[in-house]
Amino acid sequence: MSALLFELKKQPEDRLDLRVLTPDKLKGLSLAEIASLRLGSGQHAPQVADYFDISGENNGFIIFDGDCSRCDYIGASMKSGTIICHGNVGDRLADNMRRGLILVDGDAGNYAASRMIAGTVGIYGKVGDHLGYMMKRGTILLTQTPKLHATMVDCGQHQLGFLPLLLRSFATLETRFKTLQTQPVHKYAGDVGVNGKSEILLFSQT
Amino acid sequence: MEINGITIDNTFAEAFNMRATRVIITAINPTWARNAALAMTGFATSVIGCGVEAGIERELSTDETPDGRPGISVLLFAMGSKVLMQQLETRMGQCILTCPTAAAFAGIESEDMISLGRHLRYFGDGYQISKVIGGKRYWRIPIMEGEFLTEETTGMVRAIGGGNFLVLGKSQAQVLAACEAAIEAMKQVPNVIMPFPGGIVRSGSKVGSKYPKMFASTNDAFCPTLKGLVKSELDDETQCVMEIVVNGLTFDDIKTAMKAGLEAACRLGSGAGISRISAGNYGGKLGPHHFKLHEILK
Numbered sequence: 001m002s003a004l005l006f007e008l009k010k011q012p013e014d015r016l017d018l019r020v021l022t023p024d025k026l027k028g029l030s031l032a033e034i035a036s037l038r039l040g041s042g043q044h045a046p047q048v049a050d051y052f053d054i055s056g057e058n059n060g061f062i063i064f065d066g067d068c069s070r071c072d073y074i075g076a077s078m079k080s081g082t083i084i085c086h087g088n089v090g091d092r093l094a095d096n097m098r099r100g101l102i103l104v105d106g107d108a109g110n111y112a113a114s115r116m117i118a119g120t121v122g123i124y125g126k127v128g129d130h131l132g133y134m135m136k137r138g139t140i141l142l143t144q145t146p147k148l149h150a151t152m153v154d155c156g157q158h159q160l161g162f163l164p165l166l167l168r169s170f171a172t173l174e175t176r177f178k179t180l181q182t183q184p185v186h187k188y189a190g191d192v193g194v195n196g197k198s199e200i201l202l203f204s205q206t
Numbered sequence: 207m208e209i210n211g212i213t214i215d216n217t218f219a220e221a222f223n224m225r226a227t228r229v230i231i232t233a234i235n236p237t238w239a240r241n242a243a244l245a246m247t248g249f250a251t252s253v254i255g256c257g258v259e260a261g262i263e264r265e266l267s268t269d270e271t272p273d274g275r276p277g278i279s280v281l282l283f284a285m286g287s288k289v290l291m292q293q294l295e296t297r298m299g300q301c302i303l304t305c306p307t308a309a310a311f312a313g314i315e316s317e318d319m320i321s322l323g324r325h326l327r328y329f330g331d332g333y334q335i336s337k338v339i340g341g342k343r344y345w346r347i348p349i350m351e352g353e354f355l356t357e358e359t360t361g362m363v364r365a366i367g368g369g370n371f372l373v374l375g376k377s378q379a380q381v382l383a384a385c386e387a388a389i390e391a392m393k394q395v396p397n398v399i400m401p402f403p404g405g406i407v408r409s410g411s412k413v414g415s416k417y418p419k420m421f422a423s424t425n426d427a428f429c430p431t432l433k434g435l436v437k438s439e440l441d442d443e444t445q446c447v448m449e450i451v452v453n454g455l456t457f458d459d460i461k462t463a464m465k466a467g468l469e470a471a472c473r474l475g476s477g478a479g480i481s482r483i484s485a486g487n488y489g490g491k492l493g494p495h496h497f498k499l500h501e502i503l504k
Binding site: 099118120137139158159160161162164165166168169197199 | 272273274275309332333335336337338339340344346352353354355
């Protein structure tokens with residue numbers, strides 16, 4: 001499947017804010033236009049091309065390649081499309097995300113899926129603190145037991161009928177989530193602190 | 207025309223425009239998929255009294271269903287889109303939502319998409335979850351058993367209902383055997399259903415009645431016990447008539463099914479007590495689709 005590929009060229013000295021690099025915000029832009037976008041505010045904020053080699057086709061499907069553990073806000077406020085991260089990601093992954101799919105093969109930093117409104121986020125590796133903080137709706141897929149705050153409640157083990165469909169939809173994506181099998185998952189829900197009804201589904205590692 | 211000693215009347219079946227949809231029902235095993243499908247297609251023999259005409263199209267293997275479980279596809283036909291939508295929602299709520307392990311998916315794509323679980327989701331009382339997978343929206347509704355999964359919409363298409371033929375013979379048992387053979391053959395044809403019990407109807411009707419409030423009544427011309435009393439269509443030897451009604455997504459689907467059924471019945475021959483094959487029509491003035499028996503069997 002063709003995608004818009006961002007390959008990290010070098011580790012950033014400071015943390016990068018990648019909230020501008022979502023499929024909906026990049027819609028209709030050429031690769032040159034994308035390369036010149038600024039990551040963060042201010043005239044001295046770095047441009048995308050300073051840290052990423054960009055290639056492929058801008059068609060709503062984004063891939064981040066490399067260790068992006070110093071890149072924050074990946075998929076923030078995303079409204080459509082798919083993002084796959086082959087390495088680690090930084091903090092605030094999928095912050096305020098509204099729709100779409102994000103799959104991370106590596107680890108995620110703190111506040112992943114914070115304030116998330118809807119959509120699906122998968123993190124194959126470890127997750128930092130405050131996962132799903134103030135999350136309202138949406139689904140988080142995990143393979144490793146997270147450290148959850150008190151407002152995420154334990155709903156027990158379940159066999160969910162939609163999971164085979166969801167996992168089948170990953171079959172064409174180059175991601176570690178392809179290897180997940182349908183099985184009982186452990187469900188956590190929250191953030192009940194904001195009357196949230198989102199779900200965290202923990203797969204046994206395969 | 208005569209086949210194996212059976213007379214084929216030079217007549218035609220008269221069929222009508224309908225609206226149809228297909229739903230794929232899956233469950234933990236074929237038994238429960240069938241239980242759900244039987245409930246959903248129950249009391250759906252004729253639009254006259256049931257609102258829709260529905261039936262099981264075929265069983266689906268695990269690699270033919272969206273969720274990889276055993277499934278069954280059902281077809282529902284109605285005279286108009288409004289009735290079809292109402293009936294589909296009612297049957298989804300009472301028959302599929304309630305059936306252990308069952309899930310429902312769209313079985314046909316169309317420009318006209320109608321609600322499958324779009325309104326049923328409110329049964330979740332705020333705990334329902336929407337999930338868009340592969341561009342399609344699904345609803346997950348928490349229930350006592352776990353979670354009920356349904357696709358939000360399914361397609362509604364133009365279709366045809368009322369293809370039919372009559373099997374006339376010497377005894378109830380012989381006519382029933384011929385109809386059973388026909389139904390077995392017709393079940394192999396995709397895109398059609400035979401909505402009556404076991405696919406066969408014994409009480410064909412004519413338009414109108416001596417009673418003003420009845421708009422249909424018994425087809426007296428084909429009732430063997432009324433020979434002599436009415437202007438009968440039956441000869442002295444005919445003691446039983448049964449009918450097979452077939453609805454399909456297209457004219458060709460019905461034609462293919464009728465051909466399969468007619469040939470299977472005729473294969474038994476006059477020696478099996480079958481004397482004649484005919485078809486039901488209203489003089490060709492009511493239904494725009496005419497299935498001529500001689501053309502189908504040539």
